[in-house]
Amino acid sequence: MTKQITPEELSRHKTVADLWLAIDGQVWDVTAFLAAHPGGAPIILQHAGADASVPYSQYHPFSLIKEILPETMIKGTLVPFPDAKPSGEASPSSNIFRRPERKIPPLAEQISVHDFYKVAPAHLTPKANAYISSYACDGITHANNRLAYDRVGVRPRVLLPVANVSTKAKLFGRDVASPIYASPTALAKVAHPEGEKEIARGCVGARVPMALSTGASCDLADVSEAISAEHSKPPGPAEEKEEEGGGGGGGGGGGGGKIPFIFQLYVHTERSLTAKLLQRARKLGVDAIFLTVDAPLPGKREADERLLLAQPGGQKEQQFKFHAPMTGISAKNDSKGGALGRVMGAFIDADLAWKDVKWVREQCPGVPVYVKGIQTAMDARLAAEAGVDGIVVSNHGGRSVDTSPPSIFVLLELQRCCPEVFDRMEIFVDGGIMRGTDVFKALCLGAKGVGLGRGVFYSLAWGADGVRKLFERKFYSLLHLLLRLRVIGVMLTRSDDDLVLKDELETTMKMCGVRSVDEMHPGLLNTLEVDHAIPTTDDHPYAKWRRSKSKL
Numbered sequence: 001m002t003k004q005i006t007p008e009e010l011s012r013h014k015t016v017a018d019l020w021l022a023i024d025g026q027v028w029d030v031t032a033f034l035a036a037h038p039g040g041a042p043i044i045l046q047h048a049g050a051d052a053s054v055p056y057s058q059y060h061p062f063s064l065i066k067e068i069l070p071e072t073m074i075k076g077t078l079v080p081f082p083d084a085k086p087s088g089e090a091s092p093s094s095n096i097f098r099r100p101e102r103k104i105p106p107l108a109e110q111i112s113v114h115d116f117y118k119v120a121p122a123h124l125t126p127k128a129n130a131y132i133s134s135y136a137c138d139g140i141t142h143a144n145n146r147l148a149y150d151r152v153g154v155r156p157r158v159l160l161p162v163a164n165v166s167t168k169a170k171l172f173g174r175d176v177a178s179p180i181y182a183s184p185t186a187l188a189k190v191a192h193p194e195g196e197k198e199i200a201r202g203c204v205g206a207r208v209p210m211a212l213s214t215g216a217s218c219d220l221a222d223v224s225e226a227i228s229a230e231h232s233k234p235p236g237p238a239e240e241k242e243e244e245g246g247g248g249g250g251g252g253g254g255g256g257g258k259i260p261f262i263f264q265l266y267v268h269t270e271r272s273l274t275a276k277l278l279q280r281a282r283k284l285g286v287d288a289i290f291l292t293v294d295a296p297l298p299g300k301r302e303a304d305e306r307l308l309l310a311q312p313g314g315q316k317e318q319q320f321k322f323h324a325p326m327t328g329i330s331a332k333n334d335s336k337g338g339a340l341g342r343v344m345g346a347f348i349d350a351d352l353a354w355k356d357v358k359w360v361r362e363q364c365p366g367v368p369v370y371v372k373g374i375q376t377a378m379d380a381r382l383a384a385e386a387g388v389d390g391i392v393v394s395n396h397g398g399r400s401v402d403t404s405p406p407s408i409f410v411l412l413e414l415q416r417c418c419p420e421v422f423d424r425m426e427i428f429v430d431g432g433i434m435r436g437t438d439v440f441k442a443l444c445l446g447a448k449g450v451g452l453g454r455g456v457f458y459s460l461a462w463g464a465d466g467v468r469k470l471f472e473r474k475f476y477s478l479l480h481l482l483l484r485l486r487v488i489g490v491m492l493t494r495s496d497d498d499l500v501l502k503d504e505l506e507t508t509m510k511m512c513g514v515r516s517v518d519e520m521h522p523g524l525l526n527t528l529e530v531d532h533a534i535p536t537t538d539d540h541p542y543a544k545w546r547r548s549k550s551k552l
C-alpha cells in the first residue's frame with residue numbers, strides 16, 4: 001500500500017532542495033525535475049508543497065506526469081482532508097467528504113483568474129472539484145484552449161491618447177460594462193448554497209450578462225427574480241462611481257440598465273417538455289437562448305466519473321446540491337460511475353438536427369437564438385443559413401470531444417474560411433479565457449463577447465462578491481468616498497478588492513492604443529505562430545475520403 005501523506009506533511013517540502021507537489025491524488029518529489037521542467041521552474045515553485053492538480057490540469061493531461069517522471073519519484077497518496085469526516089450515509093468507497101469550515105483567504109488577495117483557480121478548490125468538496133475541473137479524456141482540448149491564447153501575440157501601438165478607455169459594449173440588446181459574461185454551467189450549488197442566484201447577483205454587480213443552464217440547480221424564475229431584486233437594491237458602497245470620460249465603470253445594485261439574461265437550452269427527447277420550458281423562458285423575458293449543440297451526449301470526463309456520489313438516500317444536502325429542478329433529475333451513480341455530466345444530461349436528444357433549430361426558434365418568437373458549440377467553418381455557415389442570431393464558438397471548455405480545436409483557432413478558421421459570417425450574425429466565444437489579453441485577442445478576431453465557465457464557479461467560493469470581482473472592478477461611490485474621507489481621512493483611492501478581467505482588458509487596450517471595443521481589429525495581433533494550424537478548406541487538404549474496397 002502506498003504511503004498516505006497529509007497536506008500538512010506535503011507543505012513541509014516546498015524548497016528548491018526538497019520539493020513535493022500533489023497531482024491527481026499522488027504526491028511527487030519533483031526536486032530533480034525542477035530545473036528540467038520545459039515550462040520553467042517558477043511555475044512549479046509557485047505550487048511547491050501543495051496540491052497542484054487544478055493548475056497543472058490547465059496545461060497538461062494527468063497522464064503526462066506518469067509518462068515523463070519515473071514511479072520512484074512518487075512519495076505516496078495525498079490524504080484529501082485529514083480533518084474531514086466521511087459524509088453520513090456515504091459508502092466507505094464513495095470518497096465523498098464534507099469540507100470542514102475553513103477560513104477562505106480574503107477576496108482582496110485574489111488578483112487574477114489564476115488565483116481563483118488556485119485557491120477555491122481547497123474550499124470545495126472533492127466531488128465538486130472533480131465535476132468542475134473535469135474535461136474529456138486526456139484534456140488535450142482543455143489545455144490547448146488556454147495555451148492557444150498564449151501563442152497569439154498582441155502588437156502594441158504607442159503614442160496614442162489612452163488616458164480614458166471604455167470596455168462598455170451592447171450585448172443582447174443591453175448596455176454592459178464589458179463584453180464578458182458568465183457561461184452557462186450546470187449545478188452551481190456544488191460551489192455555493194445559493195447556486196446560480198448568487199452568480200446572477202455577482203453579474204448584476206459587475207453589469208455583465210449571465211447565462212443560465214437547463215441543468216442549473218436553481219429554477220429560471222428564481223434566478224430571474226434574483227436578478228430583478230439585485231437591480232432594485234439601493235446603491236451601496238460597491239455602487240459604481242460613474243466614470244468621467246468613459247473609463248471604468250462597474251456598478252452593483254440598481255446601477256445602470258438591467259443585465260442581459262440568457263437561457264441555455266438542452267433539447268429534451270420529450271419535445272413537449274422543451275417547448276414548455278421555452279415558453280416559460282420567453283414569459284420571464286429572457287434576452288436570448290443559447291442552444292447547446294456540442295454535447296449530444298456528455299463527454300467522457302474521467303475525474304468526475306471516478307469519484308462516486310453519496311448513495312441514494314444519503315445526505316440531504318448532497319441531494320439538494322445535485323438536483324436540477326428544470327429537468328427534474330437528481331444525480332446518482334450508475335453502472336459506469338459517478339459522472340454528474342452523464343447522469344444529469346441523460347435526457348438530451350442526441351438526434352437533434354439543423355431542422356430542429358428552426359423548431360426552437362418557432363417556440364420562442366422574438367427571442368434571439370444562438371447556437372452554442374460551433375467548432376468548424378462548415379457549421380458556422382450552416383448556422384448563418386439557418387437564420388440564427390448568432391453562434392457561440394465553444395468546445396464546452398474541453399469537456400465534450402477531446403482533441404477538438406481550441407476555440408481561438410476556430411475563430412481564426414472562421415476568419416479564413418467564411419469571413420462573411422461575421423456580417424451575418426453575432427459571434428461569441430468561450431473556453432480557456434484567463435486574462436484580459438485573451439479577451440482582447442478574441443475581440444480583435446471579431447468576437448462580440450467572451451464567456452467564462454470554470455472561472456465563475458471558482459469565484460463563487462467567495463459568493464456574489466467573488467463573481468463580481470472576477471469580471472469587474474469596484475469603485476467607491478462618491479458619497480461613500482466622502483464619508484470615508486471625513487471619518488478616516490483616507491486619500492481618494494479605489495477599493496482594495498478592485499477588478500480582475502475588466503481591469504486587465506483596459507490595461508491591454510491602453511498598451512495597444514485602443515480606446516473602445518469598436519477600435520479593436522485583427523491587425524493588433526500576430527497569429528503567425530499558429531496560422532499553419534488553421535484549416536484552409538472544408539475537406540482535408542490532401543487525404544482522400546475513400547475507404548478501400550474489400551477484395552473479398
Ligand code: HEM
Nearest residue numbers: 030037038039043044047052055056059064065068069147
Ligand atoms: C510536475 C510534473 C510536470 C511535468 C512532468 C511537466 C511536463 C511538461 C512538459 C513535457 C512541458 C513541455 C511540453 C508541453 O507544453 O506540454 C511542459 C510545459 C509547461 N508546463 Fe509543465 N509539467 C509539470 C508540472 C507543471 C505544473 C505544476 C504547471 C503549472 C501549474 C506546469 C505548467 C507548464 C507550462 C505553463 C508549460 C509551458 C507550455 C508552453 O509554453 O506551451 N507544468 N511541462
Ligand SMILES: Cc1cc2nc3c(=O)[nH]c(=O)nc-3n(C[C@H](O)[C@H](O)[C@H](O)COP(=O)(O)O)c2cc1C
Nearest residue numbers: 132183184185186213292396397431432452453454
Ligand atoms: C462545471 C461546468 C458545467 C457546465 N455546464 C454547462 C451546461 O449546462 N450547458 C452548457 O452549454 N455548457 C456548460 N458548460 C460549458 C460552459 O458553458 C463553457 O462552454 C465552458 O466552461 C468554457 O470554458 P472555461 O471553463 O475554460 O471558461 C459547463 C462547464 C463547466 C465547467
